[in-house]
Amino acid sequence: MHIDVKSEQPLFLQVARAIEDDILKRSFEEEEQVMSTTEISVRFQINPATAAKGVNLLVQEGILYKKRGVGMFVSPGAREKVLEKRREEFSQGFFRKMLQEAKKLGISKQELVKMIEGSDGQ
């Protein structure tokens, strides 16, 4: 889990994203308990309300669920949900930005394709 106070993203979104990353990497399996807001708060030196806001966002999206008195757990099917969401983000955000940057630098489509093919397996 990684959080960067200097990053452009609001901290609560970073918390949500960091947990999603851990789910994608299978650091947290489905039905497994995730870090508590206190643990997140102390480890990353952020206000517990901020940490809770990030966690609650994932609860709303059905990626995490709360077991009363125990903690937060990864929902069944959470990984698939995260994958779908992040793929959408990839094509809408990351990929579009890359195209814009390539355009700015005068990199042609063919050159881009070459780069992608050349970076196979990396």
Added chain:
Amino acid sequence: MNRIEIKNLTKYYGKTLALDDVSLALEAGKIYGVLGRNGAGKTTLLNLLTDKISPSSGAVHVDGKPVAGNDEVLGKIYYMMEKNLFPPAMRVQECFRWTQVFYPGFEMPYALELARKFGLNTRKKVKELSTGYLSIFKAICALSSNASILLFDEPVLGLDANHRHLLYRELLERFSQTGSTMLISTHLIEEVSSVLEETIVLKAGKVILFQNVEELLASAYMVYGEATNVDRFLDSRKGMGEESMGKFKSAIVLQRLAEKDIQELSELDLESGKVELQKLFIALTNG
């Protein structure tokens, strides 16, 4: 509980106005940052909250009870002052015991554990402590006091980066366990920024800003780019904290970044980014 109500608080020192009609309602179980430049009134506010000094007018209530002359209420508040009030020849461990006399909920094992974590020698006399260790010692007293309202005036004064980091972590851990209301006054804004939930900015004795930190940072952005284009962008907006570097310029805009702003930014070939609390603070309190 432990809601703090500050009503029309004004303090004059002779003819000097140190705090000017300040009203604030502070909720229990939140971490507040009290920010301001030197002489803005931060310490005066904290002194008034704990009845160390009397207001010229106005009052402070905790859960509806006035703090003035009220030992029951004052016993719920621990104030880590910038000044040292312990006898210089007293050893740290004795100071802990005396703190326990005034704060019966004081947790000695926790205090000793913190002392060990920070490498504070509890056999040392207060006068033998360096500036950094004096801060650490006072912060340990505050965290261990078990008071439900903790006020910290410059808690990280003289601390190296590792100890500052450790202190904020311990503070957050303690906060999560006890839910104490905490007020932190400090000049090291960027470091404390992520720890705070709400920020109170004082300028010349007045509260010029009282807002949730996350909301505050989300409702402002920075623009950078060629100075002429930045100026054009700022024609229809209020820019602040402008900084020029050659033909380039950056500025802070106190507005949520909307779709039409993004459109205009890209037309003018400008970039936008997040504002740091410190930069925002400087822009707000300058002049």
